[in-house]
Amino acid sequence: MSTLELEIGGMTCASCANRIEKKLNRLDGVEASVNYATEKAHVVTTLDPARIIEEVEKTGYTAHLPEPEQPTEAPVDLELLGLRQRLIGSIVLSLPVIILAMVPALQFNNWQWLSLTLAAPVVTWGAWPFHQATWTNLRHGAATMDTLISVGTLSAFTWSLYALFFGHAGMPGMKHGFNFTNTDAAGSIYLEVAAGVTMFVLAGRYFEKRAKRQAGAALRALMGLGAKDVTVIRGDAEVLIAIEDLRVGEEFVVRPGEKIATDGVVVRGSSAVDMSMLTGESMPVEITEGDPVTGATLNAGGRLVVRATKVGADTALAQMAQLVEDAQSGKAPVQRLADRVAGVFVPVVIVIAIATLVTWLALGYDASAAFAAAVAVLIIACPCALGLATPTALLVGTGRGAQLGILIKGPEILESTRRVDTIVLDKTGTVTTGRMTLSDVVLAHGVSREDLLRLAGSLEHSSEHPIAQAIAAGAAAEVSLIEPEGFANVEGLGVQGVVDGHAVVVGREALLSDWSQPLGADLAEAKARFEAEGKTVVAAGWDGQARGLFVVSDQIKATSGEAISSLRKLGLEPVLLTGDNQAVASQVAGEVGISEVHAEVLPADKMHVIAELQSRGKVVAMVGDGVNDAPALAQADLGLAMGTGTDVAIEAADITLVRGDLRSSADAIRLSRKTLATIKTNLFWAFAYNVAAIPLAALGLLNPMIAGAAMAFSSVFVVSNSLRLRTFKAAKGS
Numbered sequence: 001m002s003t004l005e006l007e008i009g010g011m012t013c014a015s016c017a018n019r020i021e022k023k024l025n026r027l028d029g030v031e032a033s034v035n036y037a038t039e040k041a042h043v044v045t046t047l048d049p050a051r052i053i054e055e056v057e058k059t060g061y062t063a064h065l066p067e068p069e070q071p072t073e074a075p076v077d078l079e080l081l082g083l084r085q086r087l088i089g090s091i092v093l094s095l096p097v098i099i100l101a102m103v104p105a106l107q108f109n110n111w112q113w114l115s116l117t118l119a120a121p122v123v124t125w126g127a128w129p130f131h132q133a134t135w136t137n138l139r140h141g142a143a144t145m146d147t148l149i150s151v152g153t154l155s156a157f158t159w160s161l162y163a164l165f166f167g168h169a170g171m172p173g174m175k176h177g178f179n180f181t182n183t184d185a186a187g188s189i190y191l192e193v194a195a196g197v198t199m200f201v202l203a204g205r206y207f208e209k210r211a212k213r214q215a216g217a218a219l220r221a222l223m224g225l226g227a228k229d230v231t232v233i234r235g236d237a238e239v240l241i242a243i244e245d246l247r248v249g250e251e252f253v254v255r256p257g258e259k260i261a262t263d264g265v266v267v268r269g270s271s272a273v274d275m276s277m278l279t280g281e282s283m284p285v286e287i288t289e290g291d292p293v294t295g296a297t298l299n300a301g302g303r304l305v306v307r308a309t310k311v312g313a314d315t316a317l318a319q320m321a322q323l324v325e326d327a328q329s330g331k332a333p334v335q336r337l338a339d340r341v342a343g344v345f346v347p348v349v350i351v352i353a354i355a356t357l358v359t360w361l362a363l364g365y366d367a368s369a370a371f372a373a374a375v376a377v378l379i380i381a382c383p384c385a386l387g388l389a390t391p392t393a394l395l396v397g398t399g400r401g402a403q404l405g406i407l408i409k410g411p412e413i414l415e416s417t418r419r420v421d422t423i424v425l426d427k428t429g430t431v432t433t434g435r436m437t438l439s440d441v442v443l444a445h446g447v448s449r450e451d452l453l454r455l456a457g458s459l460e461h462s463s464e465h466p467i468a469q470a471i472a473a474g475a476a477a478e479v480s481l482i483e484p485e486g487f488a489n490v491e492g493l494g495v496q497g498v499v500d501g502h503a504v505v506v507g508r509e510a511l512l513s514d515w516s517q518p519l520g521a522d523l524a525e526a527k528a529r530f531e532a533e534g535k536t537v538v539a540a541g542w543d544g545q546a547r548g549l550f551v552v553s554d555q556i557k558a559t560s561g562e563a564i565s566s567l568r569k570l571g572l573e574p575v576l577l578t579g580d581n582q583a584v585a586s587q588v589a590g591e592v593g594i595s596e597v598h599a600e601v602l603p604a605d606k607m608h609v610i611a612e613l614q615s616r617g618k619v620v621a622m623v624g625d626g627v628n629d630a631p632a633l634a635q636a637d638l639g640l641a642m643g644t645g646t647d648v649a650i651e652a653a654d655i656t657l658v659r660g661d662l663r664s665s666a667d668a669i670r671l672s673r674k675t676l677a678t679i680k681t682n683l684f685w686a687f688a689y690n691v692a693a694i695p696l697a698a699l700g701l702l703n704p705m706i707a708g709a710a711m712a713f714s715s716v717f718v719v720s721n722s723l724r725l726r727t728f729k730a731a732k733g734s
Contacts, residue, residue, distance in 0.1 A: 001029075004043040004052060009062035011036055012133050012205075013145030014387020015346050016061065023059050024052065037391030060136045080213070083129075083206040090126035090202055093118045094195040098705070101192035112164060112189055119195040123157045127198040143346040145384055149201050151350075152378035153194045156704060159371055160189040190372070190704065197379050197708030204712025208388070208719050226296045226317055230261035233305065246311050254304040262295040263310040271301030320407055320658070341386055341687075349381040349694070356698045372704055376697035380707035381690060385714040389682030392722035397675030404730050405643070405658035406668045413654045414679070416638040417672035419619045423567055423665070424610060424632070426624035427578035427588055428466060430642060430662060432554040434625070436466045438474025439535065440551035442526045452548040454479045455499045456506045456540035462487045463495050467536060471506070471550045492579060492602035494538070502542040506550075509539050517541035523549055534587025536580055559663050561592045566666035566731055568593075570673075572621070577601060577609055577632075603628030610635045623657075623665050640665050667730045678725060682718045689714045 011017055017036040024032035029046035041063065043052055049065060056063035097115045100106055124131075130153070133146035230246050231238050231253040238253055243261055246252065251267060254260050260273070272284035275297045284300050287293060293306055296317045312318065353374045360370030390411070398408050408414070428434050443449060457475020460468040462484055475481060484504070487497040494507010496515075505515050509527070512518065519527065519539060523546055527537045530551045538550045564574050575596045576589045585599035598609050610632050613620050622629070622636035630652040633639035641653030642660050655672070657664040693710060696702050702710075 001044055001046055004041075004045065004049055005066055006041040006043060006049075006052065006056070006063045007066055008034065008039050008041050008056065009064075010133070010136075011039060011061060012129075013384045015144045017387060018340075019142055019144075020056055020059055020061060024055060027052075027055060035391050036387045037395055058140075060140045060142070080206070080209050083202060083209065086126050086129070087199070087202045087206050090122045090195070090199040093122050093126075094192075094199040097122075097195045098192045101189075112191070115189070115191045116160070116164065119157065119160075119191040122195040122198050123153055126195075126202060127153050130198075130201070143350065145346065147346055148349060148378045148381055149197070152375050152704070152708075153197050155371070155378070156190040156197070156375050157194040159368075160191045160194065163189045163368075190375070193372075193375065193704040193708070196705035200705075200709040200712040204384075204715050208384070208715045226315075227259040227261040231255075244312075246308055248308055248311055251305055251307050254299045254306055256299055256301060256303065258299055260293050260295055260297050260299060260304075260306065262308050263315045264293055264295075264306040264308045266291050266293060266304055267307050268305040269303050271299050271304050274298040274300045320402060345381065345386070349378065352694060352698065353377040360700070369700060373698060373700040376700075376702045376704040376707045377694060379704055380693045380697045380702060380711055385686035385689060385718045386683070388715060388718045388722075389686045390679050392719050393675055393678040393682060393725065396722045396725040397671060397678070397728075400725055400728050401668070401671050404664070404667060404671070404728075406664060406671060407643075407656040407658065408668070408672060409654050409656075413638070414672050414676040416619075416654065417621075417669050418676055420621045420638050420669070421572060422575060422613055422618040423572045423621040423623065424575045424577050424613070424636070425594070425662070426606075426622075426629050426632075427576055427580060427585065428554060429625040429660075430623050431560045431576065431588060431592060432556050434466055434554065436470035436536070436552045436554050438470050438550060439553045440530065440549075441474075442523060442549040442551065444520060444523055444545070444547050447547045450479055452540060454481065455502055455504050455542055456548070456550065458482045458499045459484045459487065459495055459497050459504045459506050462497070463489060466554075467538060467552050468495065468506075470552050471538065474550075491604065499542075504540070504542040506538060506540045512539050512541050512546055515541070515544075517544060517546045519546045531581055531583035534584050534591075536584050556588060556591055557660075557662060559661055562731075563662035563666055564593045566663060567669075570666060570669055572669070575613070577606060579603065579628075604631075606632040607635045621665075621669070623662070624653075625660075640668060663731050671725075671728055674728060675725060678722055682721055685721075686714065686718060 008017075008020065011020070011034075014036050017034040020041065021032055021034040024030050024034075024041070024043065027045075027047065030052070031044045032041055032052075033043075034041045041056070045052060053063045053065075097118050100111050100115055127150065130146045130149045133144065134150035137144050137147060227243055229240055230243050231240050232246065233239075233251045233253065246262060252261055252264075254271075256271070266287055266289050268289060270286070270288035273287050273293060274284045275294065287304075292309075293304075294317070295310075295315045310316070313322070356377050357370050357374035360373055361367065394411050394414075397414075401408050425431050428436075441449060441452065443452060453475040457472050457479065458481040461472040461476070461481050463469070463472075472481065482500060484497040484499045487495065489495050490507065490511055493511040494505065496503070496505045496507075496511075498504065505512055505517065509519060523539070527539070527549055530537050530549075534553075536552045536554070538552060539546055539548075540550065541547050567574055573596070574594045575598065576585060576594045577598045578585045578588075579601055580599060582597070582599040585597045589595070589597045601609060606629065610620055610622060614635075614637070619637050621638040621640060622632050623640045623642070624630075624633055625642035629641075633641060633652040638655070639653035640655045640657055643656050643658035655668050657668060689710075693702070693707070697707055
């Protein structure tokens, strides 16, 4: 199976997207989803792309694979320019027709012939895109929104021609051919309807298309953040090359004020890096040799030499853009109902229009009134609003999220954010900074500080755990470390191995007890004292005895308390989850305002804590950043991964928070809920509009021209409502 993203051309309403989707899904080995708002098809298939494109073209539309290099600026849209020209021309020609028809005081002898002269170009040239699409779809045995507009405007125009040239059946003056002077006939013409509806629908289509382009602006801006060229070091020379020619492992120069070309590691120099364009974080981050840097961020300080570690599609920026694009091409469950309705909408409306005409005539009403009601039914109906309700809100919401460093993986995630009532927070790296430092060393009687640091520090140096790294770093600052033998990690408890001929154990008190190395009274007392202060204590021993303690501390993030308060305002109950001891966990929880704490939880058991909360009827979100958080993130109803964490955690989560600020978790949930609310508002009005408008039109209570204006407005309203998400603001400072 392979995944294709196809750009689809020629779609004019949601029923077009529905037709293409149905056609593709009838093929064996194809699973397709077509998005009207993004004008793209997401296809999972075993077939050749050419076969898929051929099938789309058979349906009457165009399809092609996207260009290898995605545009960073919106290209000139010839269709939009064409719509604009037709709209301007139609406005100039239609307004006099409408004014003459609706203001009797302005009418003069034979004014209706001037109206015909002005309306004819509007109905033919102005409405040509609708007629062309109608004919194309008719040849493929289909009807779309364009069919309704084309049939409605041509019917009004044809009726007007008949009324002008022949008058009504049974009217006087019709025995001798054309009727150029019959003003009674002129009272039944609908030229203002034919011209006005064309003008209003063109206006709606133009503003809808322009708004759809604005909705995609955030993604284009994100993709345009990257550098276009880079200065690489080759030999003793600095050479300027295109970014596409940069390779992994090459070293490149970043001068003050320049963008960092791609993801890499600093090999020389130090500086402050402005990451606001990716994360929204206004404060520059200090970096030096050995620190990782992200492509597209801005070097705000000194000269840097960076070794490229990722290029092209593998960079953080490219992956962010891909996540956003994937989310925008997906479909929320609530959209599927709208798609099903749009799929049968046009044929049903045509049937209703015919039934309206027949019913009015059967009840003895004038043919002109019956015709007007039928045309109003054709024109008032609007599946476009239904088709745009979900994807435009999703397009704008996910794009705005990307600008704020919030990556929402897919539309189905939005529903989860609405239902969540409990949020579980991993302590280290989420509530706290995760940067552990060695603050104290406690020695057992008769043990030298040098021996404790050398033996325990050497063993911890082989572990990747943050606490182990803090101990190793503190030890390396004072003594020389050596390579241990037989190193083994005892998950959730500590490490063991042989260092310089000694069997060394470093970890929790329970691990030392398993090795018959209980803490003496002095060490036990010191351990209790430090833990009461909210610090983490690690014991070390060798050759059958406990030899000392390492005291490690982690700072609470300055914004964590504010974040917890914001989460509570959203109706979420925070829960702290950590592998640290109960005293440390309680200390941290007390400082940030969390009442429920699960401490001393082994990595493998974090998932079980989530499951236990769910068994109590809770709908649980989980925020974490480590490898050992991945199972819990996957188990949670909503997983949020700190982008500062590991790739495994980010892959397992539903939402990625590019920044390491816990406040962004509250922003993510607020934005997701607001996007979902916008979708539901759009769908409500789209459904309500059609449910109310079609019966009103069938009862003759709507002038066809007013119906056309209302139809155009419904689509513009839905898109404009979605565009309001562009104004979403993160919490102050987050």
